[in-house]
Amino acid sequence: MSCIVRSNKPFLPAHLQIEPSNKCNLKCVMCPRNEHIFKEGNMKLEQFKKIINENKQLKQITLSGYGEPTINLALEDMIKYAKSKKINVEIITNGTLLNEEKVKSLLQTGLDRIYLSVDSAEPITYKKIRGVNFSLVKKAGELINEQKKALKRKKPFLVINCVVMKDNVNDLFKVVDFAKTMDASVNFKSLRSSEPGFF
Numbered sequence: 001m002s003c004i005v006r007s008n009k010p011f012l013p014a015h016l017q018i019e020p021s022n023k024c025n026l027k028c029v030m031c032p033r034n035e036h037i038f039k040e041g042n043m044k045l046e047q048f049k050k051i052i053n054e055n056k057q058l059k060q061i062t063l064s065g066y067g068e069p070t071i072n073l074a075l076e077d078m079i080k081y082a083k084s085k086k087i088n089v090e091i092i093t094n095g096t097l098l099n100e101e102k103v104k105s106l107l108q109t110g111l112d113r114i115y116l117s118v119d120s121a122e123p124i125t126y127k128k129i130r131g132v133n134f135s136l137v138k139k140a141g142e143l144i145n146e147q148k149k150a151l152k153r154k155k156p157f158l159v160i161n162c163v164v165m166k167d168n169v170n171d172l173f174k175v176v177d178f179a180k181t182m183d184a185s186v187n188f189k190s191l192r193s194s195e196p197g198f199f
């Protein structure tokens with residue numbers, strides 16, 4: 001016998017994606033930002049806390065969106081606040097603004113996972129896609145691992161985030177090899193057919 005239980009309680013998500021900033025320091029070829037004009041700004045810490053406080057069911061948040069989260073200087077305080085509420089926190093970053101000081105301060109927050117955007121481990125292809133030198137993101141990965149080692153921490157776990165598109169489709173094994181050198185896992189994501197850079 002089966003039974004259907006109806007509830008009047010609203011469905012509330014256990015996982016939210018929150019955009020700390022919709023500003024970005026890069027202009028990647030496949031970015032949806034290229035298709036839109038919008039007012040740029042950073043989320044205020046109070047606004048972030050309000051979202052967290054109103055969603056007591058949250059188990060996980062991903063800090064990313066149409067911008068680079070590390071541009072928002074309140075990012076570390078946001079992560080600390082979410083962690084104080086026992087929420088699993090991950091960020092998606094292009095990594096190009098990470099220096100030693102910033103990595104240290106991110107690691108102090110208790111952050112659980114960093115997705116580092118690396119679409120190619122070939123410097124020429126990477127630059128064609130992201131517009132900046134591959135050495136910047138490579139350095140970011142190295143700094144994260146150095147600081148984790150120095151602090152004897154397993155977290156934040158490092159994941160290489162790779163957007164598969166026509167420009168990098170022949171480089172994907174090299175991305176996997178690069179991830180191995182960074183002791184990271186790999187997350188491949190394909191573009192939608194409506195997005196720039198699709199095959």
Ligand code: SF4
Nearest residue numbers: 024026028031067094
């Ligand atoms: S780093 Fe991300 S948000 Fe910034 S331009 Fe590139 S794809 Fe867009």
